[in-house]
Amino acid sequence: MSEKKPLRISKIVIDRDLCIGAASCVTIAPGVFQMDEENKAILVDLRGNDAETTLLAAESCPTKAIFLYDEDGKQVYPYT
Amino acid sequence: MIADYLIIGAGIAGTTAAETIRGRDAGGTIVLVGDEPHPLYSRVLMPHVVRGRVGEANMFLKKPTWYGEKGIEYLSGVAVARVDAARKVCGLSDGREISYGKLLIATGGRPRRLDCPGADDAGLLQLQTVEDARELAAINGGSALVIGGGFIAMEFALSFAHKKIPVTVAPRGDGFWGRVLGERARAMIAAKLGSNGVMLRSNSSLSGFSGRRGDIRATFRDGGAHDCTVVGSGIGIEPNVGFLKGSGVPVNLGVVTDEFLASSAPGVYAAGDVAEFFDLISADRHILGNWTNALLHGKTAGANMAGERTAYKALTSYSINCFDLPIAFLGAVESGFERLERRYDDAVLHCYLREGRVVGAAAVGKFHEREAAVGLITPRTLLDAARRAAFADARLPLARIIT
The missing domain is CATH 3.50.50.60 (FAD/NAD(P)-binding domain)
Incomplete structure (x- = not known):
């Protein structure tokens, strides 16, 4: 079995139109995400939490508003 | 049929619990029973689908093949008809019986129905599935x-x-x-x-x-x-607990649990909108019906069923945008609580007090002091007269109250 490549996240995009402010991302990865005054998620620090936690935060979003990309620009989440 | 772990309810709480258990117990048998004939989907995304913002396929959070890949036996389109907590057995709507080692009740709620003449004939719309x-x-x-x-x-x-x-x-x-x-x-x-x-x-x-x-x-x-x-009917939900009558599982409004999401019935846990859990943040027992709470309940209950002993502690919120007006409820917001008001030019922030301590907040218009509100709720800050006055005065940053 080949060694699983460590998860690297190089870019995070939040679709503000999809975000409804459930704030699950902030609850799970507060170092990466915060809410702005319109109660929408914003990116504060790409490396504010470890990559696994950031992935969990993205997966927790009930509107799939968080898009993660790796170093090659490939979409890591939502799974395609 | 025998399951080491039996999970009733295949929504976000139950599915997350199954996934969490599998992460800690590679070999245990996990059976997930859900009465809807679908893989996991996001109810929160439904308004976006209705308004054509995203396609229906986007609502689904798991592929049909995911369950098998994880070694989770998913019985979809099946309800649990009864539970016998003394014998540790559940009876399914299709007549089968399942014996369990650990049981999770994650059956959520169902829309409350309007009980008035003509309601059945009028063909009322609901918005849950x-x-x-x-x-x-x-x-x-x-x-x-x-x-x-x-x-x-x-x-x-x-x-x-x-x-x-x-x-x-x-x-x-x-x-x-x-x-x-x-x-x-x-x-x-x-x-x-x-x-x-x-x-x-x-x-x-x-x-x-x-x-x-x-x-x-x-x-x-x-x-x-x-x-x-x-006519659309949106008058709240009631927890799905009817099948627990006579089961030996303690039910009040929902399934009554401690902060570990364990009930007093041996091996029986509850998670999500059906769990009337002891909330360490508000220091009382209640039901919280929001996505993040259900998801994190699933994680905690799943971990505890697999042998950990982790207390649930999370401050979660429920939000909506009324056109471009944000509305958000954070923590425990209940009608019986004392309410304070903080007025901005274009927004209002409430905090809710139980026994003089901040347990929840609601924001309408904007929520720029969310972090400060979290800072007040998390330690259940006691608001004396001076702090109450400071809360009401929006000229001073809310964060100042904490220090």
């Missing part, structure tokens, strides 16, 4: 009436408005969230609805319906009537 979303998405033209004054009523109103269908909302109280929001916050919401063509018929006590979908008359106890072609 994929099927409900499809039904609402397919409606065009006519005029709509929405019964209720909370989140689902608001979703109905926004969906009809998006479809350019004239809509009137009839809450029981004065405006939206009449029992928990102050007058100014409710007025802001009413104004936003009004400027977008949504009519509000406050203090409406429904007496009944006549007619069928396409030609419905709703009548009210004040003698008034409202004619429309379709």
Whole structure:
């Protein structure tokens, strides 16, 4: 079995139109995400939490508003 | 049939619990029972689907193949009819019996039904399932009436408005969230609805319906009537606990658990909208019905079922955008709590006190002091007279109260 490549996240995009402010991302990865005054998620620090936690935060979003990309620009989440 | 772990309810709480258990116990048998014939989907995404913002396929959070890949036996389209906690056995709606080692009840809630004459014939819309979303998405033209004054009523109103269908909302109280929001916050919401063509018929006590979908008359106890072609019902949900009658699992409003999400019945846990859990943040027992709570409940309950002993502690919120007006509830927001108000030029922030301590907040208009509100709620800050005065004075940053 080949060694699983460590998860690297190089870019995070939040679709503000999809975000409804459930704030699950902030609850799970507060170092990466915060809410702005319109109660929408914003990116504060790409490396504010470890990559696994950031992935969990993205997966927790009930509107799939968080898009993660790796170093090659490939979409890591939502799974395609 | 025997399962080391039996999970009833395949929504976000139950599915997350199954996934969490599998991460800690590679070999245990996991059976997940859900009464809907679908893989996991996001109810929160349904309004986006109804309004055509995303396709229906986007609602699904797991592929049908995911369950098998994880070694989770998913019995979909099946309900649990009864539980015998003394024998550790569940009976399914299809007649099968499953013996369990650990049991998770994650059955969520069902929309409360309007109990008035003519309601069945009027063909009321609900908004909980994929099927409900499809039904609402397919409606065009006519005029709509929405019964209720909370989140689902608001979703109905926004969906009809998006479809350019004239809509009137009839809450029981004065405006939206009449029992928990102050007058100014409710007025802001009413104004936003009004400027977008949504009519509000406050203090409406429904007496009944006549007619069928396409030609419905709703009548009210004040003698008034409202004619429309379709009615959306959003009057809250009630926990799915009926099947637990006589089971030996303790039920009050929901399944009663401690902060570990364990009930007093051996090996029986609860998670999500059905769990009446001891909340370490508000220091009381209650049900919280929001996505993040259900997801994190699933993680904690799953971990504890697999042998850990982790207390649940999370501050979660429920939000909506009323057109471009954000509305958010954070933590415990209940009608019996004392409410304080902080007024900004274009927004209102409430905090809710239980025994003088901050346990929840609600924001209408903007929520720029969210972090400070979290800072007040998390340690259950006691607000004395000076702090109450400081909360009411929006000229000073809210964060100052904490220090």
